[in-house]
Amino acid sequence: MKLRLWIMCASAAILTGCGEPKLDGSSEQALQQSVEKVSSKLEPGKQSEFKEALQVIAFSKMDLGALMKGEQTPDGVAGQMFSELDGKTVDEVIAKAAAIKVERAAREKEQALKEIAELEALAMKAEEAKAQLAKFVVSRSRFFLRDREYSYRKEPIIELAVRNGTEHPISRAYFKGTISSPGRSIPWLVKDFNYTISGGLEPSEAQEWVLAPNMFSDWGKVDAPEDALFTVEVVRLDGPDSKALFDARGLSDTQAARLQKLKAQYQ
Template sequence: MKKTIFLLLITLLLASCTKKIDGTSEEAMKESIEKVKSSLDDKDKKEFEEALQIIMLNGVDFSNLLSENGVKETVGDIRNKLNGMTASDVIKEGERIKVEIELKKKQQAKDEIIELYAKKEKAEQAKHELDKFKVKRSRFYKRKQGTYFITEEPIIELTVFNGTEHAVSRAYFTGILSSPNRSVPWLKDDFNYQIAGGLEPGEEVTWRLAPNSFGEWGTVDAPKDAILIVEVKKLDGADGETLFSVDDFDEYDKDRLEELLKAYPEFKK
């Protein structure tokens, strides 16, 4: 009697282990999935459900889900994938896909890290060249103008020297207006200047630029001790194309590189 019961239990156990998903129709697939799930313990059931989701979503073209025919085609593909699979098959396939996805993600991360390092190196080289385009003197003041109706015109006065080997047609700057012993500047703003006739290598020139009186330079109320610091950010050549630019590697790129290297430190230089 005991032997009979034992054999019956073994038979039932083997039967539950070999339950398969029937993908011949959508209804049959749903019913057979539930039967397979009901034969599993809690741990295997969780792994099965996660693997099932991974298999179903893997390779799905979500643009197909915008049309009825596309939905039918997608469901048909899923039925074909799952047809005849046991719980063990599903879990193993889910693990295989996860490994494959991780490898793809790692390769994509590696490619992006290489690209970001190249951008960083290019920006560092650009910074070295931009340092040759020197702002030898910078000053900000407001000049009174008008006879009956007196207004104040903002003036940015710059003396620059082109120490690069290239003629420059336009220069881009960041101006920082701040006071000594004050951590927060009165104003930080980008501006640029189209150079009439360009600035040849070795030339020095003084410009008096007049920003919009209704813009930030016109409305800023800085004290007399305020100092203007000007940084060169970008230069255009004689053909109007960019020669050098620190924007090739901006704050977003910097943060992105740090984020990727935290996830994949093995790619750090």
């Protein structure tokens, strides 16, 4: 009886292989036929799992960046996939796909943690910069619209008196200006502006500036009452090399939302 069973199994192996059916990755056509044959014998749930596993393995061999650079070809990707699937059973394909997902999740988490660290470092650096920016003192700030000769539009004017209390020469200063009225919760205007300082501003030096923003910008369109106040916050200072010495602007809204999402998902 045992001998007869062995002979039957050996004969079947010559045609289809003994045990679970396996995929044939010798060519695209052979693989397609063997996938269809194997899949047709599976329960619907297992069929879906098998199909998804095949897609996971196929995409794992593809590098879009390398394809666009010509470092990888579609034929090369197909060859890798055929080789990977050749001789595998359904369960082996599903197991391989599961392993790929685990590896991918580990890489994604590693990358996410690096990005979290970078964003948190940027936010921390911005907080540390505020102490230095506070030394660049704006002692007087005024905003008004003045009549312009031969023009029906009024010209926006910003007047500032500043003193450089930092230990560094400053070539350019960046500000956030707010025009608001006492008792009102919503400002008339909140807008950034900056000024390139001719000759720079050395430590302990003070200057008074009269700036004229574009009259067609929001500065020229604001319609604030006479009792409105103009307050200015220093948000960045550039050194002699025109690079940022201190920058308190921190994370953008997009970066802050990104950080919150990553931390919720991976921490």
